Amino acid sequence: MSTEAPATLAAWLRTRSDEQLSALLAARPDVARPAPSDVVALASRLAVPVSVDRALDELDAATLQVLDVVLLAPTDGVAPDELIAALPEVADDVLVATIDTLTTRALLWGDDVLHAPDPVRRSVRHPAGLGRRALDLRLHLPADLPAVLGELAPDELAVLERLAGDRPVGHLPDVPGNGASSPARRLLQRGLLARIDALNVELPREIGVLLRGSSPYGPPRTRPEPAVTAREPKVVDRQAAGGALEVVGRIGELLTLLEEEPAGLLRSGGVGVRDQKRVAKALKVSEPDAAWLLELAFAGGLLDVGGPHRDEWLPTRAYDVWREQDLADRWAVLVAGWLDGVRLPSLVGVRDVAGKSANALSPDLVRHTAPAIRRSALAVLAELPAGSGLAPDDLTALLRWRTPRRADRLAPVPDMLAEAARLGVLVNGALSTGGRGLLTSGEDGAADGMRGLLPAPVDHVLAQPDLSLIAPGPLVAELSDTLSVVADVESSGGATVFRVSEASVRRALDVGWSASDLHDFFAKASRTPVPQALDYLVDDVARQHGRLRVGSIESYVRSDDHGLLSQVLSDRRTAAAELRRLAPGVLVSGLGADEVLTVLRDAGYAPAGENPGGAVLTRPPARARAAGRRTGAEPSPAGRRPSDDELAAVVREVRAGDAALAARRGEAVRQVPGVTTASTLELLSRALREGVPVWLGYVDAQGSGSQRVVQPVSLVGGFLQGYDEGRGENRTFAVHRITSVALVEPDDAQARPGTA
């Protein structure tokens, strides 16, 4: 650890300051938990392919291009100056910042010379969209490559140029008959393309670079600057409020509907097509819209599986709270649920590869990346000033630039944006104030942003002579409940149109309203005079109603012996049974059968219980509710970002472990047999690349240890093949049996450990 440049990632990490290590851990939080014991452990964590992939996935196209330059350099290690010179079109300060980004994340290491760790090399399959070297493809390119290319037929050159673009791998065209006729096959025969499997060919890097001419790393990948549409933020908010009003109203209707008649749970999970159709018909929306509403209600925690057999989709208890909230809060619950929901509602009805289409609320729609994608898409918009927005295509292009390695995940973005627009989070590609609040401060922020834009609930209706009642705005919950009994909803939206019909009046009478209750209710609820027709309707139905009487009793006592019944009725000892005569031969009681039986037995009678047989009506049970999920953020797949204190603690721990390690012998890389550390592999592959011999500590299959100097030839599948100089033989070493490894200095004939 002198002025000499550090030889390994671990050594370099050791030279980093505490702040720099903290920054590394903050940028790659997955390596910080649990805290690595020392720098070597940290380095090996950083080398885990999953961690590398994740770190690379978060880089934008410009940063990846800088990394490409290092990966494509003929030597291991590029000086920062060279790097800057390699991309002349990009401003220097941008490049310096980019290099800093990469070194902070330890995706490049070294100070004077930037190295790319091997896992990074492996993770970037086609740096700068170029193929592997001809050597690696086992291809012998002609010596005078430019001349050979100059002689190619135009169609052949076109194939090469296409492969020299973003993707060096291409599909062989399926040509019937003589395959040799296709240009790609001719190129294969000439040895200008390498076949990598039965179908695909790869363009060797050398040809790609040659064809690209002066910019071997492709055109500079600067941030796209899409056209921003700016509108009056107030207009945006107003339109967003329109969407919000609509969606809150719809969800309310949906849940009222499911409260009356729950949707069945399919064995495969989800809601059946028949229920979806029923919902669509009742709400007068299209079937895809019905699915969307079901998904949204679920995402908001208002709908879940419940019922006595857990086989029904029911409103949850949260729904009871939700419907009492004011509109802005109701909206906030829905959008917050949507933002962090791990399901993709847009996939409902989409057929999978097997041709099976997905049902609404089916478990097949879960995509754990969904919340991250939604947030990243909205985050781009949140950077724009209020009222400004991007067209969906431009937004997708920008996201693709930001995370090019995740471009394949961006497929649902257009649908997500459409959903956001329906929710009133977006209007014409611009975030509404509510949407912005949602992104920055969650549910509360969303509610605050929308408050004041949504109409205050009204507490009256307008009764009309055609027997319609019009609620000129969202109704207070209590009135809405009552109206849902005495009238049917005919259309909804900004207002609600109810229609009073014979059936609805009968329904009200059935649940215990009297004709005069109804008259009073209409007179009180209506701001316009109650039309004569409405009063007539109520009276007409009421006159017909109740000519058949149905009562509710708990138990009955019957006997063919009318005298006996009279005796029971007049017996003072049976007063506790609260019996009364309903008809000759039948006494009834409001008490349960068992209680009546007890009273009668105590009084000396000999009654027998009777099977209900449908005669006993019990009080209907309370409305069923699903338990619902606990509301609270879904654990983010990327994990919580550790706080500064936590990071500092981790750094301290690493330093302490490292100090202990340094107190031991200055061996280069040691390992416990059976555990392959990334550092071992890194040193070995570096030796292989640079053609320098390595010093190995090795334990063979019999358990005897040895030390050798080996000239490595290949490192494949966990085995190192090389020439053992001391023993003068070619040998294969199992990597997991290598106990320690060090580079042999080129000028040093004696095998000795390199400086760590």
Place this chain on the structure above:
Amino acid sequence: MSDGPLIVQSDKTLLLEVDHPLARECRASIAPFAELERSPEHVHTYRVTPLALWNARAAGHDAEQVVDALVRFSRYPVPHALLVDIADTMDRYGRLTLANNPIHGLVLTSTDRAVLEEVVRSKKVAPMLGARIDGDSVVVHPSERGRLKQALLKIGWPAEDLAGYVDGQAHPIFLDQEDWTLRDYQQQAVDGFWAGGSGVVVLPCGAGKTLVGAAAMAEAKATTLILVTNTVSGRQWKRELIARTTLTEEEIGEYSGERKEIRPVTIATYQVITTRRKGEYRHLDLFDAQDWGLIVYDEVHLLPAPIFRLTADLQSRRRLGLTATLVREDGREDDVFSLIGPKRYDAPWKDIEAQGYIAPAECVEVRVALDDEERMTYAVAEPEERYRIAATAHSKLPVIRRVLERHPEEQKLVIGAYLDQLEELGAALDAPVIQGSTTNKERERLFDAFRSGEIKTLVVSKVANFSIDLPEAAVAVQVSGTFGSRQEEAQRLGRVLRPKADGRQAHFYTVVSRDTLDSEYAAHRQRFLAEQGYAYTIVDAADLAGPGEVNGPDWVDEPAD
């Protein structure tokens, strides 16, 4: 939050609060693209349908105006998605145009190649198209012009027809406005129609649709074919044309079951045209008998399906549809749109009533309690017999008589659907009965007598549902009907809506049996009338005040009686 008069609903209905200060202005802005669906007392309902939006486009309105009207007058924020949907729908109109090409003849052209590709690939449309001329246009066989428009509308890409019209054989026709003038709205209707070339004029019963037809003929000055619902209505047209235009009796032909005259102006009934013998329409030649310059369809909402098929072949003639309502109970509004043309003029009933051109009407439902015997008969009757038993109950007779006695000086119509009942009423009330089997000659004699006041009361069957003209009927009493059909109700109400000489109020009574199917159907009727904005009162037969009595609904009108 603005405080507009309009509330936009999710199902694209618009609720307009009529008492709002901006209501009138708002109605004027939304009328072009929204159909008035209901107009009860406080809140009117308009519906925005694709057809209505395309009608608006055809009339020269663009999406921006529509969206602006909605946003400006809406009380609550309008969901952006709904506005986008409206704009998209409107945008579909006019992407395709039908036009005459000097070389290729009739050509379907598109400004959007993708649309044309979609259309050309459609299974329904492809057979009507000929050779592709270039990327944007394709030849259409002239005989497929109508059917193509129909098919295009069905797949949601309505074509704008710019192919123009043949002038037809010229024939001088002038309005003879010596003792009358065309009303403003009639003139506007004619202008709207003529500017658009073809289309439908919607005016309430009694608002003078015949005159709009006559004025359109005077505009065209060409031979004209007029299609009417029945012979009586045809004669009515003839009479009006002779009185109001320079046409003479000799120039007007009647083409009906009785007579087959083809003259410069020919009036034909739907029935004769759709008569088939051995499975063939035998009177199709009528359409080719003259080089017609104008075809008028009276009561377009009743146009039978075969005539739609024939109309498809007449796309190069000017077509004028006249109707009181675009609502067709068979739901074929889109065929009217594509084959006859878009709506060119529309005026709400109440507006015309307010201008004094149609009489204000009061609707009264009189409830009759059945006697015990009738109730029992009703209770045990077969379901299909029930309505007849309830509607024709004898208990109605004294009530009907009492209703008629309330208006001794008025011309009264008793309208029913069951012939037995009508015969019985005729005998009991000592009034002549007109029904389907009454000869045209007899009908006209009775109508003339009624018109002149010789006969005060007429009992009529369903024939009253169609265009007979009884200018002085001021009271209508309906005793039975066809299951509360809205169309029938509109027609029957139309009988009494014609303006009275002294501006008196019209009365429209419905006598129903309480607690039976009859009163259930009455509920449909009541809803329809209330939706049209008519005052509707329900009275028990026992409470029916006689003429001159306090609280008799007529006592303000005729205190001297």
